[in-house]
Amino acid sequence: MHIYRTHTCAALTEAAVGEKVRISGWINRKRDHGQLVFIDLRDHYGLTQCVADSSDASFAIVEATRLESVVTITGEVVRRSEDTINTSLPTGHIEVRIENFEVQSAADTLPLQVNSDEDSGEETRLRYRYLDLRRGRPHANIMLRAQIIQSIRARMVDQGFTEFQTPILTASSPEGARDFLVPARLHPGKFYALPQAPQQFKQLIMVSGFDRYFQIAPCFRDEDSRADRSPGEFYQLDLEMSFVEQQDVFDAVEPVIRGVFEEFSDKDCGKEWVHIPFAESMLKYGNDKPDLRIPFEISDVTDIFRDSGFSIFAKNIEKGAVVRAVPGPKCGSRAIADRMNSWAQGEGAPGMGYIIYGEGEARGPVAKALGAEKAEDIRLQVGAEDGDAVFFACAEPDAAASLAGRARVKIGQDQNLIDERVFRFAWIVDFPMFEKDEVTGKIDFSHNPFSMPQGGMQALQDMDPLDIKAWQYDLVCNGVELSSGAIRNHLPEVMYKAFEIAGYDNKVVDDKFPAMINAFRFGAPPHGGIAPGIDRMVMLIADEPNIREVILFPMNGKAEDLMMAAPSDVDDSALNELHVRRAPVPKKSG
RNA sequence: GGGGGUGUAGCUCAGUUGGUUAGAGCGCUGGCCUGUCACGCCAGAGGCCGCGGGUUCGAGUCCCGUCACUCCCGCCA
Numbered sequence A: 001m002h003i004y005r006t007h008t009c010a011a012l013t014e015a016a017v018g019e020k021v022r023i024s025g026w027i028n029r030k031r032d033h034g035q036l037v038f039i040d041l042r043d044h045y046g047l048t049q050c051v052a053d054s055s056d057a058s059f060a061i062v063e064a065t066r067l068e069s070v071v072t073i074t075g076e077v078v079r080r081s082e083d084t085i086n087t088s089l090p091t092g093h094i095e096v097r098i099e100n101f102e103v104q105s106a107a108d109t110l111p112l113q114v115n116s117d118e119d120s121g122e123e124t125r126l127r128y129r130y131l132d133l134r135r136g137r138p139h140a141n142i143m144l145r146a147q148i149i150q151s152i153r154a155r156m157v158d159q160g161f162t163e164f165q166t167p168i169l170t171a172s173s174p175e176g177a178r179d180f181l182v183p184a185r186l187h188p189g190k191f192y193a194l195p196q197a198p199q200q201f202k203q204l205i206m207v208s209g210f211d212r213y214f215q216i217a218p219c220f221r222d223e224d225s226r227a228d229r230s231p232g233e234f235y236q237l238d239l240e241m242s243f244v245e246q247q248d249v250f251d252a253v254e255p256v257i258r259g260v261f262e263e264f265s266d267k268d269c270g271k272e273w274v275h276i277p278f279a280e281s282m283l284k285y286g287n288d289k290p291d292l293r294i295p296f297e298i299s300d301v302t303d304i305f306r307d308s309g310f311s312i313f314a315k316n317i318e319k320g321a322v323v324r325a326v327p328g329p330k331c332g333s334r335a336i337a338d339r340m341n342s343w344a345q346g347e348g349a350p351g352m353g354y355i356i357y358g359e360g361e362a363r364g365p366v367a368k369a370l371g372a373e374k375a376e377d378i379r380l381q382v383g384a385e386d387g388d389a390v391f392f393a394c395a396e397p398d399a400a401a402s403l404a405g406r407a408r409v410k411i412g413q414d415q416n417l418i419d420e421r422v423f424r425f426a427w428i429v430d431f432p433m434f435e436k437d438e439v440t441g442k443i444d445f446s447h448n449p450f451s452m453p454q455g456g457m458q459a460l461q462d463m464d465p466l467d468i469k470a471w472q473y474d475l476v477c478n479g480v481e482l483s484s485g486a487i488r489n490h491l492p493e494v495m496y497k498a499f500e501i502a503g504y505d506n507k508v509v510d511d512k513f514p515a516m517i518n519a520f521r522f523g524a525p526p527h528g529g530i531a532p533g534i535d536r537m538v539m540l541i542a543d544e545p546n547i548r549e550v551i552l553f554p555m556n557g558k559a560e561d562l563m564m565a566a567p568s569d570v571d572d573s574a575l576n577e578l579h580v581r582r583a584p585v586p587k588k589s590g
Numbered sequence B: 001g002g003g004g005g006u007g008u009a010g011c012u013c014a015g016u017u018g019g020u021u022a023g024a025g026c027g028c029u030g031g032c033c034u035g036u037c038a039c040g041c042c043a044g045a046g047g048c049c050g051c052g053g054g055u056u057c058g059a060g061u062c063c064c065g066u067c068a069c070u071c072c073c074g075c076c077a
Helices: A059-064 A122-127 A136-158 A199-207 A246-264 A278-285 A311-318 A334-346 A365-370 A372-382 A397-414 A456-462 A492-501 A506-512 A514-522 A534-542 A572-578
Strands: A020-032 A036-042 A047-053 A070-079 A094-105 A181-183 A191-193 A212-221 A232-242 A274-277 A322-328 A353-358 A361-363 A389-395 A425-429 A434-436 A443-445 A472-477 A480-487 A527-530
Touching: A020 A047, A020 A094, A036 A059, A036 A070, A036 A094, A047 A059, A059 A094, A136 A212, A136 A232, A136 A246, A136 A534, A199 A212, A199 A232, A199 A514, A199 A527, A232 A246, A232 A534, A246 A425, A246 A472, A246 A480, A246 A527, A246 A534, A274 A278, A278 A397, A278 A425, A311 A322, A311 A389, A322 A334, A322 A372, A322 A397, A334 A353, A334 A389, A334 A397, A353 A365, A353 A372, A361 A365, A361 A372, A365 A372, A372 A389, A389 A397, A456 A492, A480 A534, A492 A506, A492 A514, A506 A514
Parallel strands: A047 A094, A274 A425
Antiparallel strands: A020 A036, A020 A070, A036 A047, A070 A094, A181 A191, A212 A232, A232 A527, A322 A389, A353 A361, A353 A389, A425 A472, A434 A443, A472 A480, A480 A527
């Protein structure tokens, strides 16, 4: 007999009755009746009830062993009597009569309760992550993640993609987020960077003549965390394809993503994934990652307020402001409207005007100043009914869109208008190539400097830079940005020109992107790709509100690994070897 | 860097308008219990109420500061 186990804790059923077996695992729960004690033994696979009574030699030690101790139990599988069958357990028709009980590893008093469905505090969970991960839901989430990644690999290979590995120690690149740097021992004063994504490598893979690449790629960005953004590192399904247009990328990716969501979730994934131009998304949803489950849209009512009796808005419009209207279904009460107004103030806006529609008339100060006719125009445009409200964001276009967008989400949530049983996907397309920095007025790349401008060189030469669109797209699901991609700019002259518009001369391109700009001189295939976030996909499928729930050993919000105690101090000798010296930590002012 | 929320037993949380000895469930220790499966019953241990200061006759509760965790803004090609 194997020294640890002949079966797992899920394997024993009525078929095994009469067999002498050995199982090992953790004591999940104990029910001590004095002369009779039950143990639920748990392993990765399931639970098996084991039982001993006072006549058994091991009875005392069974009673005395604490929860979560690891034990090996040897004994006979016995059928439970009819009245003691537990139908909620797959192994509930049998139990193991304990003949021998060996403690492999005794557990101290636990810092968190493993057999509870209730989460402990984040700090405790992360510090004792190995205990947290024994619990049902975290354990299942990690298994789900593994299965999803497995499925993605199979689907990608089926579609003719090949998985390659790209370097982890690479060069810092000027664009994007803050880099993690690694001092280069052999090159005093120089640093490697961890890749923010294998962006340049995957393009070079295409130049190398491989046709369809993918990788479950680790990406490193030194950015502050959010609920849907793990600090430091995350994984992307990174992929790139040669000789493709935008729609080819969509056609390759859509079945993979849809397939995975449909395989692992019961939620409806929609018939077709809509394409929404960036500008339309900003107008209707106030952001570039719309939650299409919210059943109403924002509309522009600037013209109705222009030169109107509502002078605050009218004056702002003259100065370039716009007015965006957010419908508030069933929000037609003073209390709700006031709450929205103070919410908006909390968001940094001066407030939110509103009109309440009820009993056939428009009410509130805005309606009064505007007059019944214009209030009715708004009602018709927005599609409001009796009992609804309409809220207004008046500001310069970006700020108005943003506030209206946040208000839309808040109303959707507060009024319970979000259908939790569906995934609503959308491709956001036609991103602008350039944008103007509000503070400096400088024109810069709005998304990815390697994207091909729509219209190519011609567009760069002839058009107002701010009007040029890029072959740049995002995949969005339920208000979460799942993915970002582009058809790349593989033409050196077009690349120089694009960087020139953004204020960088040819030398900058040559210095900062030597690999790409050189490679493109030796025959580069037109290519494009995308990189869906693995963690976010798993988070959506697992229906978890926080990305840490689908990561084995996540860091906390301050990018610390509480379990491993990282980051940590290092010896001076290690620093000396790396030619690195500590700078004094600046004292806090005040 | 900024804003919100939270911080009370090992864990999850309650704690009234400021008022006597700060509670519950789980866990832990001891006792009872031979059919439980969130077993039950009895008893017990366990608290710098995050920390520091202030107001007050009196602070878990009010005020100021600070720290930690968390959510959001900034940031995220």
